[in-house]
Amino acid sequence: MSIVKYENVEILRKEHVVLKSVNLTIEPGQFTYIIGKVGSGKSSLLKSMYAEIPIESGEAKVLEYDLTTLKRKQIPMLRREIGIVFQDFQLLTDRTVYDNLMFVLQATGWKDKTEMDDRIEEVLKEVGMLTKSYKMPHELSGGEQQRIVIARALLNKPKLILADEPTGNLDPDTGEQIVRYLHDIAKEGTAVIMATHNFAWLEQFPGRLLRCSDKHIVEESNNEEKLECE
Numbered sequence: 001m002s003i004v005k006y007e008n009v010e011i012l013r014k015e016h017v018v019l020k021s022v023n024l025t026i027e028p029g030q031f032t033y034i035i036g037k038v039g040s041g042k043s044s045l046l047k048s049m050y051a052e053i054p055i056e057s058g059e060a061k062v063l064e065y066d067l068t069t070l071k072r073k074q075i076p077m078l079r080r081e082i083g084i085v086f087q088d089f090q091l092l093t094d095r096t097v098y099d100n101l102m103f104v105l106q107a108t109g110w111k112d113k114t115e116m117d118d119r120i121e122e123v124l125k126e127v128g129m130l131t132k133s134y135k136m137p138h139e140l141s142g143g144e145q146q147r148i149v150i151a152r153a154l155l156n157k158p159k160l161i162l163a164d165e166p167t168g169n170l171d172p173d174t175g176e177q178i179v180r181y182l183h184d185i186a187k188e189g190t191a192v193i194m195a196t197h198n199f200a201w202l203e204q205f206p207g208r209l210l211r212c213s214d215k216h217i218v219e220e221s222n223n224e225e226k227l228e229c230e
């Protein structure tokens with residue numbers, strides 16, 4: 001089963017067409033970059049995938065959910081299966097890393113305390129942040145916070161991760177580490193879609209390249225071998 005299947009989709013923001021005739025299929029384990037100018041629709045495309053923006057026309061499926069008929073009460077179920085790494089979903093500043101992660105587990109129906117602790121430990125280990133679980137977010141650097149955001153996105157073993165400019169505010173080395181984590185996650189079978197302005201990453205972390213341009217999604221390359229950048 002494809003992770004995302006869009007056919008002839010149109011995406012509007014306040015009655016203004018942002019993207020049209022979007023035909024896009026994302027398969028498990030695919031690592032996809034979305035590039036394009038400021039305001040070209042990268043975030044809007046990703047937001048449509050977690051039902052933040054409605055799909056006005058066309059056919060759109062994400063995992064087993066049909067976005068065109070999705071009921072409001074199904075949205076949390078869909079989001080539980082997607083890891084979201086977005087500026088709009090920062091860590092809660094009033095609680096520790098551990099409590100941030102626990103909050104998500106509780107909100108998504110986990111009950112067994114030992115299982116919850118084990119899962120928190122696993123995801124923190126995965127992003128190299130095991131020793132930071134009792135830190136408050138403000139005690140962490142931007143890169144460390146972003147790693148925790150990724151750990152949080154991994155909690156429910158998502159089949160899809162949507163990341164919007166995950167390296168935006170980071171220095172190049174820390175940014176590289178973040179892309180490396182996401183790329184490794186894709187190698188283990190999770191589809192990752194990452195909007196970015198910096199597609200130089202492609203050299204180091206091969207993937208599929210889509211461009212938002214002139215209200216369309218253009219496939220620049222679908223070759224996961226090492227690619228030449230512009």
Ligand SMILES: Nc1ncnc2c1ncn2[C@@H]1O[C@H](COP(=O)(O)OP(=O)(O)OP(=O)(O)O)[C@@H](O)[C@H]1O
Pocket residue numbers: 013014018036037038039040041042043044045212
């Ligand atoms: N909340 C909103 N309400 C109405 N229009 C919006 C909203 N957010 C974005 N838009 C419009 O939708 C279009 C696409 O914006 P979007 O944020 O998807 O672009 P982007 O490619 O992600 O840009 P950036 O590189 O700046 O993140 C722009 O014309 C923008 O003005």
